[in-house]
Amino acid sequence: MQEKTNGTPNRIVLDAMGGDFGPAExxxxxxxxxxxxxxxxxxxxxxxxVELELSKYDIRGSRISVVASxxxxxxxxxxxxxxxxxxxxxxxxxxxxxxxxxxxxxxSVGSTGASMASAVMVLGLMEGLDRPCLGGPFLxxxxxxxxxxxxxxxxxxxSLLVSFGALGSAFSKYFLGIPEPRVGLLSVGSEExxxxxxxxxxxxxxxxxHLNFVGNVEGMDFFTDRADVIVCDGFxxxxxxxxxxxxxxxxxxxxxxxxxQYLPENDVxxxxxxxxxxxxxxxxxxxxxxxVNGAVILGHGSSTAEGICGAVGxxxxxxxxxxxxxxxxxxxxxxxxxxxxx
Amino acid sequence: MQEKTNGTPNRIVLDAMGGDFGPAExxxxxxxxxxxxxxxxxxxxxxxxVELELSKYDIRGSRISVVASxxxxxxxxxxxxxxxxxxxxxxxxxxxxxxxxxxxxxxSVGSTGASMASAVMVLGLMEGLDRPCLGGPFLxxxxxxxxxxxxxxxxxxxSLLVSFGALGSAFSKYFLGIPEPRVGLLSVGSEExxxxxxxxxxxxxxxxxHLNFVGNVEGMDFFTDRADVIVCDGFxxxxxxxxxxxxxxxxxxxxxxxxxQYLPENDVxxxxxxxxxxxxxxxxxxxxxxxVNGAVILGHGSSTAEGICGAVGxxxxxxxxxxxxxxxxxxxxxxxxxxxxx
Numbered sequence: 234m235q236e237k238t239n240g241t242p243n244r245i246v247l248d249a250m251g252g253d254f255g256p257a258e259x260x261x262x263x264x265x266x267x268x269x270x271x272x273x274x275x276x277x278x279x280x281x282x283v284e285l286e287l288s289k290y291d292i293r294g295s296r297i298s299v300v301a302s303x304x305x306x307x308x309x310x311x312x313x314x315x316x317x318x319x320x321x322x323x324x325x326x327x328x329x330x331x332x333x334x335x336x337x338x339x340x341s342v343g344s345t346g347a348s349m350a351s352a353v354m355v356l357g358l359m360e361g362l363d364r365p366c367l368g369g370p371f372l373x374x375x376x377x378x379x380x381x382x383x384x385x386x387x388x389x390x391x392s393l394l395v396s397f398g399a400l401g402s403a404f405s406k407y408f409l410g411i412p413e414p415r416v417g418l419l420s421v422g423s424e425e426x427x428x429x430x431x432x433x434x435x436x437x438x439x440x441x442x443h444l445n446f447v448g449n450v451e452g453m454d455f456f457t458d459r460a461d462v463i464v465c466d467g468f469x470x471x472x473x474x475x476x477x478x479x480x481x482x483x484x485x486x487x488x489x490x491x492x493x494q495y496l497p498e499n500d501v502x503x504x505x506x507x508x509x510x511x512x513x514x515x516x517x518x519x520x521x522x523x524x525v526n527g528a529v530i531l532g533h534g535s536s537t538a539e540g541i542c543g544a545v546g547x548x549x550x551x552x553x554x555x556x557x558x559x560x561x562x563x564x565x566x567x568x569x570x571x572x573x574x575x
Numbered sequence: 576m577q578e579k580t581n582g583t584p585n586r587i588v589l590d591a592m593g594g595d596f597g598p599a600e601x602x603x604x605x606x607x608x609x610x611x612x613x614x615x616x617x618x619x620x621x622x623x624x625v626e627l628e629l630s631k632y633d634i635r636g637s638r639i640s641v642v643a644s645x646x647x648x649x650x651x652x653x654x655x656x657x658x659x660x661x662x663x664x665x666x667x668x669x670x671x672x673x674x675x676x677x678x679x680x681x682x683s684v685g686s687t688g689a690s691m692a693s694a695v696m697v698l699g700l701m702e703g704l705d706r707p708c709l710g711g712p713f714l715x716x717x718x719x720x721x722x723x724x725x726x727x728x729x730x731x732x733x734s735l736l737v738s739f740g741a742l743g744s745a746f747s748k749y750f751l752g753i754p755e756p757r758v759g760l761l762s763v764g765s766e767e768x769x770x771x772x773x774x775x776x777x778x779x780x781x782x783x784x785h786l787n788f789v790g791n792v793e794g795m796d797f798f799t800d801r802a803d804v805i806v807c808d809g810f811x812x813x814x815x816x817x818x819x820x821x822x823x824x825x826x827x828x829x830x831x832x833x834x835x836q837y838l839p840e841n842d843v844x845x846x847x848x849x850x851x852x853x854x855x856x857x858x859x860x861x862x863x864x865x866x867v868n869g870a871v872i873l874g875h876g877s878s879t880a881e882g883i884c885g886a887v888g889x890x891x892x893x894x895x896x897x898x899x900x901x902x903x904x905x906x907x908x909x910x911x912x913x914x915x916x917x
Contacts (some may be wrong), residue, residue, distance in 0.1 A: 373824045388771050389801070420810075421729060421809070423813065428810070449815070452814040452815065452817030452819070452820070453821030454821070456821040456822065467763070468762075468770070472763065472793070472795075473818060475793050476795065478823075479795030479796070482795070482798065485642055487716055487850075500837055504834065506828075508833070564883070
């Protein structure tokens with residue numbers, strides 16, 4: 234997709250305090266993004282800290298501003314409780330700016346739980362949905378295969394899984410440009426009878442939906458091009474995601490040893506860096522939160538400036554493709570099939 | 576572990592008809608194993624077919640014999656129904672030979688469902704267990720980390736998960752030589768409250784058991800050395816296993832392209848072959864079926880001769896280490912904790 238390079242810039246609000254390396258890396262990433270994308274960025278965070286970071290860069294004439302907030306919500310806090318107590322925290326202030334219409338999209342690499350809870354609380358969920366989810370491509374080896382849910386909903390009713398399928402399908406169609414995304418249900422065998430209770434109960438619902446359902450798929454099918462969207466609950470999705478990240482980190486030292494005997498260190502480092510990237514897509518581009526009434530892009534807590542900049546790019550695409558409206562329409566088609574067939 | 580190189584050979588019974596490439600590869604693997612290990616092997620299968628394969632090798636003086644059976648059970652048959660109908664099928668005949676005491680261990684790369692059902696039916700389950708499971712190391716990058724269950728039990732009660740933990744712990748202790756195996760419960764966060772219903776309900780039981788329970792572990796912890804035994808239900812285990820296999824296959828072409836610019840084809844092929852091996856441990860050594868009253872080693876359906884030979888090696892170790900007795904003792908300790916503390 235081409236970004237519009239002239240015309241009104243997209244207005245991004247960024248939780249500058251979020252993540253393991255905020256505000257240093259978030260601010261650095263924002264500066265990179267300003268130069269790369271046609272955006273203006275509002276940095277939400279502790280004013281002094283953020284301005285100190287900003288002072289390290291020459292941003293004269295850049296469309297970058299600071300919005301003061303107080304405190305942040307950490308990974309180990311209970312999201313709902315923390316949101317109630319810290320009413321001026323960076324994520325809450327940032328989400329409210331999105332809600333008010335002063336921004337087109339929100340980017341956060343802070344606590345996933347807090348970012349999601351804040352989005353649900355402030356922006357609300359799309360009709361017919363009782364929980365949001367995370368989805369998107371997660372592996373460079375299969376960059377057009379969407380995994381949904383990546384880890385927010387551990388026990389899912391069948392109807393929720395089908396909704397996730399519809400959201401993933403809209404993402405695949407509009408973000409990745411796949412006309413009739415094939416939707417598969419992740420299981421332990423391709424036959425209808427295979428799977429745990431949740432999968433067995435969901436199969437029928439998927440089959441009755443308007444989705445291009447291709448049946449159960451298996452773990453290897455991320456690589457076999459049997460489906461464009463692979464649906465599982467967030468328990469399995471989160472385990473797969475973290476397993477892949479761990480594998481990507483472990484394979485580095487292994488390949489280093491293997492390749493070290495053949496190649497100079499520079500080449501080895503380059504090959505391993507590329508390999509790592511293929512196992513860490515979400516760390517380089519973030520992923521949209523599906524199902525909330527607003528463009529919210531979440532990134533990995535360990536994101537560096539490159540990850541922030543990539544997530545801003547994802548936010549721009551999300552907005553320009555009208556992904557939110559398309560997802561809403563896909564859900565509506567799922568929940569009111571007859572109305573739309575007329 | 577050293578195999579005894581003299582003394583009585585271990586008697587292995589092999590389902591020669593099993594797998595995608597039986598009997599050609601199973602017989603070839605048996606011949607390799609005879610030369611490598613101190614074993615005698617009974618090949619169970621269609622007499623003519625097996626003898627035809629055997630005639631391709633010089634096996635004079637070898638301790639290899641053929642036991643006639645009729646028919647085999649395929650992957651797509653319902654195990655229980657098929658076992659009832661095909662009473663002389665290779666897997667059933669082979670399991671009965673183990674039961675009769677004419678063999679010390681059984682190796683099968685045929686239908687996992689049929690091999691397991693046959694084992695449960697003929698050999699029976701260890702006391703206090705209502706289902707068997709598959710476990711073992713599954714990744715060359717973490718060859719001492721045991722995953723259990725690898726895919727036979729999709730919906731597990733908490734008490735079953737704890738039993739799997741005990742069996743995995745015994746395997747880790749006696750097969751891998753880890754004195755006090757750390758047992759982790761696979762989840763989406765390390766805190767006790769994190770996880771789906773099944774994990775949350777199991778946590779307490781694990782904590783109360785005699786196992787060296789280290790709490791919840793996450794997907795990346797296969798690579799962080801936080802646990803020696805990682806317990807999950809067979810739904811998650813099977814997906815992880817197949818995902819890893821698929822990844823191993825997909826990474827080959829990727830690395831081929833990456834390395835092709837730097838290295839001659841021979842070197843590239845060698846590196847990729849090694850990498851593939853690290854993602855396909857069960858294909859090279861098979862894995863014991865945990866919880867049945869007999870030494871049953873199952874291998875991947877796509878195993879070639881090397882895989883068969885590796886599985887025979889695993890069978891020999893299983894027998895010589897008295898793994899079955901040790902697993903039984905570990906289960907007993909779990910179910911009758913007070914008796915054993917006296």
